[in-house]
Amino acid sequence: MLDADLKTQLQAYLEKVTQPIELVASLDDGEKSRELEALLQDVASLSDKISYARRDDDARKPSFAINRVGTDVGVRFAGIPMGHEFTSLVLALLQVGGHPSKAAPELLEQVRDLEGEYVFETFMSLSCQSCPDTVQALNLMSVINPNIRHVAIDGALYQDEVEQRQVMSVPTVFLNGQPFDQGRMTIEQVLAKLDTGASQRDAEKISAKDAFDVLVVGGGPAGAAAAIYAARKGIRTGIAGERFGGQVLDTMAIENFISVTYTEGPKLASALEQHVREYDVDIMNLQRASKLIPASEPGGLIEVQLENGASLKSRSVVLATGARWRQMNVPGEEQYRNKGVAYCPHCDGPLFKGKRVAVIGGGNSGVEAAIDLAGIVSHVTLIEFDNQLRADDVLQRKLRSLANVTVVTSGQTTEVLGDGQKVNGLVYKDRIGGDSHRVELEGVFVQIGLLPNSEWLKGTVALSPRGEIEVDAYGRTSIPGVFAAGDVTTVPYKQIVIAMGEGSKAALSAFDHLIRTSAPAETAAAVAA
Structure with a gap:
């Protein structure tokens, strides 16, 4: 064996x-x-x-x-x-x-x-x-x-x-x-x-912490890089994130991380956490931020409130909350989430062996999902909103060579259907002819991109029309002392290697901000040395 x-x-x-x-x-x-x-x-x-x-x-x-x-x-x-x-x-x-x-x-x-x-x-x-x-x-x-x-x-x-x-x-x-x-x-x-009492105990412990020099919000590649770069400056660094690794945990094969010919998301996420733990970083896992309160005066403390009621204060903050799978927002999607509606073909695909499924989205991730699923399920219907697929040509050629795949372009999914317990079909509209079509199936895999995790910042930090945090070349946001990096920002090309670079840059910018404003004594001494 x-x-x-x-x-x-x-x-x-x-x-x-x-x-x-x-x-x-x-x-x-x-x-x-x-x-x-x-x-x-x-x-x-x-x-x-x-x-x-x-x-x-x-x-x-x-x-x-x-x-x-x-x-x-x-x-x-x-x-x-x-x-x-x-x-x-x-x-x-x-x-x-x-x-x-x-x-x-x-x-x-x-x-x-x-x-x-x-x-x-x-x-x-x-x-x-x-x-x-x-x-x-x-x-x-x-x-x-x-x-x-x-x-x-x-x-x-x-x-x-x-x-x-x-x-x-x-x-x-x-x-x-x-x-x-x-x-x-x-x-x-x-x-x-x-x-049930663990959350309240955690909140009390977190609220009792002293103020940080740099507080990183988010535990993905950008957040991990920011924490490492900040900690290497010898300043008090904390990182609060919902899950260490972020969206990387949901990534299968990674073949474009420079110097590493192949790895997988969970392995990289584990390596990120191990690297952060090599430094004096206060890691607060399973923590979701709910509110950002700017400093009341120049050089003052910035406050980050968490969903469990805890509150953290810091002289500077790096926002690196990343992004999540975009939903279709159609009737039935939420009702049948994890009951036939799925977002990870690698994870859930084997459960649909021999069944009929749909993939929503014609970009690289959608076409790759359809190709992978075609080897497991009886039939795949790929539905793309645009009038043509957006995936790389090599992927499109592979997709169209598969006998058990049907490609629908100019299709707008309007409803996910079910029997009250699980999915049994979906409805899509032909955007050209206007006709509606029903597809009988057991699973729907949604692959239509990402949404920035920035809702909690609305009205506080300047956001783009897409909800991304607006940053300049130094990772600075519209609030002094608050920086941002990674997939949650307006920086183009959502890639792991880019997020890491942006996280490192944001931490360096935060350090520069500290030494130019209200730097702690130990930092000033280190700079003077």
């Missing part, structure tokens, strides 16, 4: 296992069960602390448990955790095997203190780059607290269960048999839902 190179790499990791673990499989006579057994036997052969057994005692076949011998510690996978989930398998082996987690000690203690019984089930797909974070978070929680159990289920392998439980997007998490949440989740996010 594993090639020689992968075995060598895995064997090196498994040397960190300190306690004996057992791989217990539940199998049937199918091909997937044979593949899983081969994988587990390969893993067991790489360490004398790992054994393999077949018991067939779980209803889901194929599935397997990783158990710490003689204890209640363990996790379960229903499926074959390869693809993006191979990392989840390796971490589960290490953590069940006694290797300590790198998570913050106070976070682990909060997990240990949870009372009650929790049985989590996560439906994921092996091609989903968002799923591993959720799987790994819940796996680690089940290792730390014996009252927590978790099974990661490959939705493509258990289609009947997906249908019965109406899972229309991944990751989808159930707790004690009931829907719990959808989308990427970290341990902090899981705890915030389980521990």
Whole structure:
């Protein structure tokens, strides 16, 4: 199952296992069960602390448990955790095997203190780059607290269960048999839902913090770069963001990040966070800004209020809140969001195997999505508002070569249809002839660009008609001491490498602002030196 190179790499990791673990499989006579057994036997052969057994005692076949011998510690996978989930398998082996987690000690203690019984089930797909974070978070929680159990289920392998439980997007998490949440989740996010007092405690801790020299709002490439450049100046730096990595977390293949021929969004996001943590930066994750209050006098403190009620103050601020998927804003879209309406073809595509879907948008992302989905689903209808596709010629040629793809141009989607539980069609209008057409399908993938995350700044900072923060060549906004960078700004070409450069520039501009206005004593001394 594993090639020689992968075995060598895995064997090196498994040397960190300190306690004996057992791989217990539940199998049937199918091909997937044979593949899983081969994988587990390969893993067991790489360490004398790992054994393999077949018991067939779980209803889901194929599935397997990783158990710490003689204890209640363990996790379960229903499926074959390869693809993006191979990392989840390796971490589960290490953590069940006694290797300590790198998570913050106070976070682990909060997990240990949870009372009650929790049985989590996560439906994921092996091609989903968002799923591993959720799987790994819940796996680690089940290792730390014996009252927590978790099974990661490959939705493509258990289609009947997906249908019965109406899972229309991944990751989808159930707790004690009931829907719990959808989308990427970290341990902090899981705890915030389980521990209802956590948000208020966080707000109190955040509000008690001293003023920063530079406060970065947003944790994407622009925000990470700004935090690093500010911290390297030796000034008090904080970063508050809704999720570290931002939109990069939802990006699959990255092949144009200079000097790195290929990487994937979650890997880059993790590297960004690790780099920021190398410096003395106060990282405040899972925090969404709600209001910006300019300084009342030149050189005074700028205030950023957060949705949880907390308030932060800083001598300068870098806004790097990025952008999000643009919605169609048609009837039925919100009602059937995650019930057939999706925004990530890589994540949710496998759930629509053999079904009919539509892709809305004829740019590069839309055409790429249609090409990828055509290899999974029975038929793809691509609908583009313009009278021609806008994707690169090479992508258009590939798209038109596929027999199970229909391309509609000059089409305006007007409604998403459903039966109250899930999508069963959509309606689009021919913009030339004016006729309306209904398409019977089970999924709608929206790929029509991005919207800047700037609503909370309306009436405070000058915005363009598109809602982007207006900045000059130095990243300065209309408010003294407030700078901006990345996809939320008017800087053209929304690219990772450009966002990083703009974030770095905004931090340098913020530092220049500080030393020319009310710079703190330690900064002035550093400049003088």
